[in-house]
Amino acid sequence: MGVSVLILGHSGSGKSTSLRNFAEDEVGVFNVAGKPLPFRKRLPSLDHAGYADISKMLAANHRRAYVIDDANYLMAFQNFAMARQSGYGKFTEMAVNFEQLLEAANRTSPDTVVYFMMHPDYDESGRMKAKTIGKMLDNQLTVEGMFPIVLMAECGESGYRFVTASDGTNPVKAPMGMFGDEGRMDNDLKAVDDAIREYWGMAPLAAPQGMVVSEPVYEVV
Secondary structure (H helix, E strand, C coil), rough: CCCCEEECCCCCCCCCHHHEEEEEEEEEECCCCCCCCCCCCCCEEEEEECCCHHHHHHCCCCCCEEEEECCHHHHHHHHHHHHCCCCCHHHHHHHHHHHHHHHHHHHCCCCCCCEEEEEEECCCCCEEEEEEHHHHHHHHHCHHHHHHCCEEEEEEEEEEHHHCCCCCCCCCCCCCCCCCCCCCEEHHHHHHHHHHHHCCCCCCCCCCCCCCCCCHHHCCC
């Protein structure tokens, strides 16, 4: 079973930039919104990826790390597509689709990590949560509760960082000692990946033996 990790962060907090230290043969990016990555390095990317595309490529599992960038938009785009449908059933369908995607991520090999990057929102008590498309969907699915690791991207006086320990107002969580004791680290997703693999004894992040890295992007991801 693979590992799924949730990265929460507002627009401009450095979520996409955190991919900058991955090598081209180390990660596959599902670019849901189709926006350019904020650095010059080209990483294998599938633009405007949908549920079917992502699930199919996770099942093929050609890589040991995947990033679903702006995963919120999977729900948002489906909500727009179903805007003319009335009733509560469409929210259940959206929740089921997202939950099934997480199941697909968890069915990857034991050496695979799938990162879901999402924008945050806040509940009525002011506590941070993953942004969905409204209370009806939240009643069906508590997104952050489905992940064993939740990190938060932030930009402050010390620069761009990942928050690795909760202050009680956010859903950040990680196994004890996985990311040290400071509660923050550089927003380097490659370093996060290294720490996860070391902690749980997973295989190093490299192209699996026999993988052809010169295939077209839609086959490599």
